[in-house]
Amino acid sequence: MKLFILGALGLPALFAALPAFADAGTEVYEISIKDHAFTPEEISVPAGKKIKLKVNNLDPTPEEFESHELNREKIIAGKSSATIFIGPLEPGKYHYFGEFHMDTANGYIVAK
Numbered sequence: 045m046k047l048f049i050l051g052a053l054g055l056p057a058l059f060a061a062l063p064a065f066a067d068a069g070t071e072v073y074e075i076s077i078k079d080h081a082f083t084p085e086e087i088s089v090p091a092g093k094k095i096k097l098k099v100n101n102l103d104p105t106p107e108e109f110e111s112h113e114l115n116r117e118k119i120i121a122g123k124s125s126a127t128i129f130i131g132p133l134e135p136g137k138y139h140y141f142g143e144f145h146m147d148t149a150n151g152y153i154v155a156k
């Protein structure tokens with residue numbers, strides 16, 4: 045009877061609470077796009093942990109955050125922000141770029 049109650053009530057409640065809990069512990073790192081370039085060009089993040097990358101596009105034109113190494117691609121409208129979940133990463137240096145301005149918009153995420 046006790047097990048049945050746990051299965052019927054306890055576990056679904058626990059699972060429902062987990063995403064919010066995991067999200068609350070995720071560190072946020074911010075980078076900006078200005079004049080079609082990323083600042084800072086390199087950020088350090090902890091290896092082995094999921095992180096939240098907030099990309100602020102300060103330019104009036106859209107940009108696409110893209111990284112083959114991180115397997116991410118996201119269009120960010122002008123004068124707006126986007127949040128991208130990354131990791132957990134192996135230690136290393138990961139390249140990303142702005143696909144609409146590949147000649148100027150490049151950066152690295154270093155996981156240590």
Ligand SMILES: [Cu+2]
Binds near residue numbers: 108110117143
């Ligand atoms: Cu793309």
